[in-house]
Amino acid sequence: MNARLPPHTITKMVDEQAHEFRVATAAYRGPEVFAQEMEQIFYKTWIYLCHESEIAKPGDFKSTQIGTRPVIVTRGREGGIHALLNACTHRGATICREEKGNTRAFVCPYHGWSFRTSGELIGIPDDARYPEGFNKSDKNLKSVPRVAAYGGLVFGSFNPDVEPLETFLGGAKQHIDLWLKRTAGSTYRVATSHKYGFDGNWKFQAENVYDGYHPGFVHRSAFNTVRKFEGSFENRELHAAVRQQGYTRGYPEGHGTLEAGAPLESGGIDPAVRDAYNTQLKTLYGEDGAAEVLTNRQFLIFPNLTIFDFNIRVIQPIAHDRTEVYSYPLMIDGAHDEINANRMLDAQTRVGTAGILSADDIDVFAGGQNALRTEAFEWITLSRGLGKEEVKPDGERVGVYSDEAPQRAFWRKWRALMAAAA
């Protein structure tokens, strides 16, 4: 393991004063900070593993990572969810080479050791050659010690003493609840993820998710295009470079949101189908409740899970200057085909691999890594709305749409975890 950066070095990287909130460029750069992020954040707190619908049936599995550690998430025969290190306990071979699938057992390709999807060792070929007293009971696949789910979102933690998941979710819980209401009493099912990568730090994507300041600039080309093709998208405020309605929120747990103050839907749905869906929401949640549910919101569960109205995005750190993003469109079980097809195309056309929005974001992220690689440039500033935000008794901070309130919440949490005792 790398030598730890001492707490005072970390603490100095996030400089909060009354007139300015600064982050050291060093926090985005170098294998030392990255290694410490893995140890202090990704292996200490809750990390999103998958949506329950991805492993719906016994034997279903999915390969993923917690930080840079390879993990298989499975549904056991008994129906429980397991998270296992993807490493054979014999000689360390990678045991599962597929992205996803269904299996009765994992059989190691190297020497044929086999394991149930719960991780339990089933068999060792020719096991008579092992000595008397050889302990098989500790040769099950290594489990991620804590697994828990909220609203269909499955999280795991390598920290056996991690706080309860609902405590960790804190202020973000109410936003998850609202997001779940969009299914109008049903449940979400995720489609195959779009995947894209960029040569930049993972925190660039995390900070961007609830950044209401950038769309009028980075995405001007997309908005101008949408405006020219009347009816392709609805309800967007496209004429102001910096949007005036809506809110940003930052929570003490590190999570943050961006709310547009208006629904954001693409055009092209049969009005009768849309009306039926809206009526269903009004029946379930009332006029005001339905309007709140339909308000466009996007939020980040610290450190790397993004939830949009129509997709889930996972920000996967690969190295300090390399990140992958997996963007899963969210279908609503039992909804009209047209609604689901529309949600699919929305997620795809906007924020997919070839989306009219995301390709421009990642170009800026690569440029950011390029600029911040120089130590001669010491600080970036995240001060929009600082001191102007409403601070609630529970620590929630509310800013206007273009404020950097959620980014500051992210960095306060980052600093606290990174500087904590190992």
Add this chain to the structure above:
Amino acid sequence: MIHPVQKLILREAQLLDDMQLDDWLALYTDDATYWVPIDETADPLKESSIIYDNRLRLAMRVEQIMRQNRVAQNPGSNTLRMVSNIDIEDIDAQTASARFALLLTEVRSGDWRQKGLGETRLFPGHCKLVCKKVGDTWKIQQKTIVLLSRKQPIVGLSFLL
């Protein structure tokens, strides 16, 4: 004699490489579909694709690149399409299908020392077309590009494949 659809395939590659995207769009019928699947056996309205565009969404992509100064195409990509293994089958007098292999190479212009601009990226794939004769002109009604890397992360697909 060279089949007119073969000429269409080569013309499409040339127009894309030359960034004549308005002329490229004119090669497609009004009811055209353009599909870059992740799972080529799935229904693109029920499962994710990299791209599943109708003519309107294709026109939006052309607009964003050609006239709206898209950030990720500023500086722009230079591309070279190698097209081979062309196999054309006549369905009837007005319809033909074609398969061909594509090796698309992309290099961004600009300051090559900067992250995001210096790499040479390869996009190999199998292509399928359904072409229609509209008046005297052969046009593309369906295009499918099955990229070899379709299930893996792709960097910056801000240009047209």
